[in-house]
Amino acid sequence: MATRNLHRFANPARFMRLAGAALPWCAGATAVLFAAGLYLAILASPPDYQQGETVRIMYVHVPAAWMALFVYVSIAAASLAAIVWRHPLAELYAKAASPIGAIFTLLALVTGSLWGQPMWGTWWVWDARLTSVLVLFFLYLGHIALMDAFDDTARGARAAAILALVGVVNVPVIKFSVDWWHTLHQPASVLRLDGPAIHPSMLAPLLVMAAAFTSFGALVVILRLETEIARRRARRLAAEGAGG
């Protein structure tokens, strides 16, 4: 039953219709959420009593890091669907989402570095959290490069799907690195069993920014998927034209 539902969305034509309908909503939500999130994060939220104004970097850094992981997990899930059920859209999704995840990872690394310089006194430390996120970035780069390394696109997609699944071992390492090792990076303060350890005046802008990042990610993924489907259709039509 679940597989049948999965396959209802495998038809690219149906997906294009749905995506076309969802796209303006996504774009609107992204604009509204970013406007609200940036206002809350930059103007309406208080400076931290220790970190001062630099705490505002957190409102970009944390959502970017969440998205970096979320996009990777979604690519791995899509890769599983692509390998097990030969789901055609899952394969396209992995191709469309991978560069976006890489950019989010880079954003998390760069903003973290900008925050680390005034707070820790250094741009970079080799602790487990930073290292495992750097590994994630290189996994993304490898995934992108592997997908593009073959003349046969199907072969590249299969190889990249296997790589994405192998790379899943890195995900728990990133999540729990702050608990397993004594890292300089602080442990989780939002997703905790005993409730968030962050003041509501800072939690609200953080969550709005996270929602803004998510809807921005969805927007770009849909755009890239539409482009890829259109490109493949154009290539097929050109091949048919040349053959006929």
Added chain:
Amino acid sequence: MTGPLALFRRDLRLALRHGSDALAVVAFFAFSAVLFAFAIGPEQLGGVAAGAAWVIALLSVLLSLDRLFQADYEDGSLDQLALAPAPLAAFVVAKLAAHWLATAIPLLFAVPAIALLLRLDHDALGALLVSLALGTPTLVILGAIGAALTLGARRGSVLQALLVLPLEVPVLVFGAGAAFGDPETIETAVTVLGAMLMAALAVGPAAISAALRAALS
């Protein structure tokens, strides 16, 4: 299980007859140590020797895996192995075992000489050998995943390195951690190295055979 065993014997025999291949890897290993010695200078060399030995061992293993499946892929043996009644993963294990015996064992024999070149402390040699003996099989498995994924790719070897090096970071961290021989952490590091080998043995052959099937289809 006669098929995988026969493949194991064939690969080992091939490696022994083309002994120069394994020798080239050892030569690369040794000469990289020379490069490290020149670049770092004799004073600080002893302090970084264990880490340097691990880095060049890792790169040597990676280089040796470059064309692991290439010959079988080109002459069609790989198609036959995929069609054989025994699971492809069993053939993969046989191939990797033969490769580890033919390339990593000579590397381990070269380690004492490398340790001398790098001015490694004599007492630390044992820890380095143990960590490399436990770590190189994991490196072979991870490298083979990269070799299988990039089979038939343009610029395969650079891509293989890009795919495999991030995955090998934890092995290097704990391997070098064990090799530096800090008595407080060595037990943990060796245990984690063993655990990573077990995990790689459990997941690696399945991933490699899936990648090989993707290359054949």
